[in-house]
Amino acid sequence: xxxxxxxxxxxxxxxxxxxxxxxxxxxxxxxxxxxxxxxxxxxxxxxxxxxxxxxxxxxxxxxxxxxxxxxxxxxxxxxxxxxxxxxxxxxxxxxxxxxxxxxxxxxxxxxxxxxxxxxxxxxxxxxxxxxxxxxxxxxxxxxxxxxxxxxxxxxxxxxxxxxxxxxxxxxxxxxxxxxxxxxxxxxxxxxxxxxxxxxxxxxxxxxxxxxxxxxxxxxxxxxxxxxxxxxxxxxxxxxxxxxxxxxxxxxxxxxxxxxxxxxxxxxxxxxxxxxxxxxxxxxxxxxxxxxxxxxxxxxxxxxxxxxxxxxxxxxxxxxxxxxxxxxxxxxxxxxxxxxxxxx
Amino acid sequence: xxxxxxxxxxxxxxxxxxxxxxxxxxxxxxxxxxxxxxxxxxxxxxxxxxxxxxxxxxxxxxxxxxxxxxxxxxxxxxxxxxxxxxxxxxxxxxxxxxxxxxxxxxxxxxxxxxxxxxxxxxxxxxxxxxxxxxxxxxxxxxxxxxxxxxxxxxxxxxxxxxxxxxxxxxxxxxxxxxxxxxxxxxxxxxxxxxxxxxxxxxxxxxxxxxxxxxxxxxxxxxxxxxxxxxxxxxxxxxxxxxxxxxxxxxxxxxxxxxxxxxxxxxxxxxxxxxxxxxxxxxxx
Numbered sequence: 116x117x118x119x120x121x122x123x124x125x126x127x128x129x130x131x132x133x134x135x136x137x138x139x140x141x142x143x144x145x146x147x148x149x150x151x152x153x154x155x156x157x158x159x160x161x162x163x164x165x166x167x168x169x170x171x172x173x174x175x176x177x178x179x180x181x182x183x184x185x186x187x188x189x190x191x192x193x194x195x196x197x198x199x200x201x202x203x204x205x206x207x208x209x210x211x212x213x214x215x216x217x218x219x220x221x222x223x224x225x226x227x228x229x230x231x232x233x234x235x236x237x238x239x240x241x242x243x244x245x246x247x248x249x250x251x252x253x254x255x256x257x258x259x260x261x262x263x264x265x266x267x268x269x270x271x272x273x274x275x276x277x278x279x280x281x282x283x284x285x286x287x288x289x290x291x292x293x294x295x296x297x298x299x300x301x302x303x304x305x306x307x308x309x310x311x312x313x314x315x316x317x318x319x320x321x322x323x324x325x326x327x328x329x330x331x332x333x334x335x336x337x338x339x340x341x342x343x344x345x346x347x348x349x350x351x352x353x354x355x356x357x358x359x360x361x362x363x364x365x366x367x368x369x370x371x372x373x374x375x376x377x378x379x380x381x382x383x384x385x386x387x388x389x390x391x392x393x394x395x396x397x398x399x400x401x402x403x404x405x406x407x408x409x410x411x412x413x414x415x416x417x418x419x420x421x422x423x424x425x426x427x428x429x430x431x432x433x434x435x436x437x438x439x440x441x442x443x444x445x446x447x448x449x450x451x452x453x454x455x456x457x458x
Numbered sequence: 459x460x461x462x463x464x465x466x467x468x469x470x471x472x473x474x475x476x477x478x479x480x481x482x483x484x485x486x487x488x489x490x491x492x493x494x495x496x497x498x499x500x501x502x503x504x505x506x507x508x509x510x511x512x513x514x515x516x517x518x519x520x521x522x523x524x525x526x527x528x529x530x531x532x533x534x535x536x537x538x539x540x541x542x543x544x545x546x547x548x549x550x551x552x553x554x555x556x557x558x559x560x561x562x563x564x565x566x567x568x569x570x571x572x573x574x575x576x577x578x579x580x581x582x583x584x585x586x587x588x589x590x591x592x593x594x595x596x597x598x599x600x601x602x603x604x605x606x607x608x609x610x611x612x613x614x615x616x617x618x619x620x621x622x623x624x625x626x627x628x629x630x631x632x633x634x635x636x637x638x639x640x641x642x643x644x645x646x647x648x649x650x651x652x653x654x655x656x657x658x659x660x661x662x663x664x665x666x667x668x669x670x671x672x673x674x675x676x677x678x679x680x681x682x683x684x685x686x687x688x689x690x691x692x693x694x695x696x697x698x699x700x701x702x703x704x705x706x707x708x709x710x711x712x713x714x715x716x717x718x719x720x721x722x723x724x725x726x727x728x729x730x731x732x733x734x735x736x737x738x739x740x741x742x
Contacts, residue, residue, distance in 0.1 A: 300598055300615050301608035307595045310584045317544070317578075318658055319570030319599035328606075 154383030165373030168309035179356025181338025207338025215330025372418025503552030530713035585640030645676030
């Protein structure tokens with residue numbers, strides 16, 4: 116069985132398409148940027164929830180810590196945009212290891228409670244350390260230095276489109292990295308933990324170590340999203356590290372579907388789009404979101420992703436156009452369903 | 459499939475324990491009787507759950523490349539002994555040795571990597587993963603640091619992949635290679651249950667009632683599989699099916715109310731009066 120190169124994986128190609136059309140179809144480039152940032156945050160959550168089966172309410176910790184780390188590095192150390200992202204990655208990695216080590220001591224509902232407790236604690240730490248984080252006011256005046264590669268300016272980051280391009284590059288790199296990760300030996304071990312932790316343990320996997328590692332990787336991804344958000348807003352609000360931010364990330368992830376990384380792309384985009392469009396006409400738009408979440412949780416457990424799959428597989432009435440598209444798609448990517456022998 | 463037991467060490471004979479705590483050999487080879495070294499041993503293992511004594515001073519010695527069965531009525535402590543051997547629960551007192559090393563406090567996953575693999579009484583597979591993927595995961599667990607490779611596709615870990623394929627062939631499950639484990643028939647799931655232990659490349663297999671719930675025909679397949687495996691594996695077997703136990707075991711340990719009642723080769727155990735009493739009640 117030959118594999119196609121990962122760069123040609125359909126969902127990666129679809130991600131490139133999404134990146135290209137988002138700034139065109141959304142009302143503003145800024146909204147597209149915000150969508151991409153939350154897609155990245157949601158990718159971190161999908162790794163934990165979709166692949167390891169861990170429901171973490173602590174994703175806001177890493178989002179917030181990443182934003183603060185990036186902002187502080189830019190303000191106090193005069194770091195470049197890359198330096199800001201690097202600082203965010205390193206500090207969130209440390210936070211991920213600490214939090215991951217703490218919360219993976221327990222499984223199930225106690226694990227969830229521990230992530231919630233950690234999230235609250237980090238919020239109050241950020242709130243109390245006013246001198247560093249700016250407390251309630253947030254970390255103000257985060258600069259946005261131009262993006263340099265070997266002394267030449269790659270992107271000025273001054274225009275919305277320039278910053279969007281930067282976010283898109285970061286997003287595609289992270290997507291590609293996570294895509295390789297989930298199909299690697301390490302990724303398969305994470306799936307083993309999700310599917311049957313006791314069996315994985317009996318087979319010789321140190322399941323706790325794998326969970327901590329997944330937490331750390333998820334933290335880095337989420338932290339980078341936080342850093343981009345700080346650069347995007349030119350400041351790092353305290354709300355980044357609130358429990359409600361973690362909830363938001365989880366809601367996006369579940370809306371999109373946890374069956375594949377691409378679910379995050381759908382979920383993050385959908386959430387930001389819905390939020391921006393509805394909040395403009397009705398301040399109580401979260402009520403609508405609640406209804407949508409109820410519908411997805413009750414009838415569309417695989418999220419928007421499974422909805423899209425359903426349309427592709429079962430959709431009727433598209434006639435020749437549809438069958439042509441499906442054939443072209445299968446021919447291009449040589450999708451073959453393996454013959455299923457009956458037991 | 460009558461297994462000839464006359465060539466193996468039956469010199470151990472019958473030991474009715476509970477009176478003396480068997481001394482544990484420092485390494486596997488200086489055992490007084492028998493020609494094969496002790497692979498896995500428990501010495502004076504007791505386990506209390508609150509006030510309830512599940513295991514009372516149990517000592518067993520499992521010799522290399524033999525089938526050592528543990529039998530006994532329900533509640534005799536077989537599964538608790540199994541859990542102590544595999545590290546799921548630590549014993550309250552006593553020592554567990556594997557290949558001459560004290561592993562009493564070693565964690566489950568480290569024991570597994572030392573070469574002890576177990577199967578479960580209640581089928582415990584990766585229900586949503588394909589048969590081959592489950593086996594590949596089991597084989598991959600032994601590759602150590604290679605498991606932490608998160609950049610190459612998992613199929614490129616050739617060692618694990620080829621081990622999984624060969625175990626698949628050994629189990630005769632090739633036709634079901636790519637279907638989900640949960641869609642196999644019960645008998646096939648039981649075979650795969652043993653297969654997951656086997657694919658880890660362990661020298662010692664602890665099989666917890668491999669024939670549980672199997673039909674008559676499937677039991678024969680399982681019996682042959684276990685006998686085939688015993689040629690190059692040490693096997694500890696918990697089993698209820700007396701036909702299977704008496705046919706294939708080298709040594710049988712009979713447990714009753716948390717203690718070892720009788721230990722010996724099948725023909726000794728079969729005719730032992732205490733065993734009949736324990737199984738059939740006081741009137742015998």
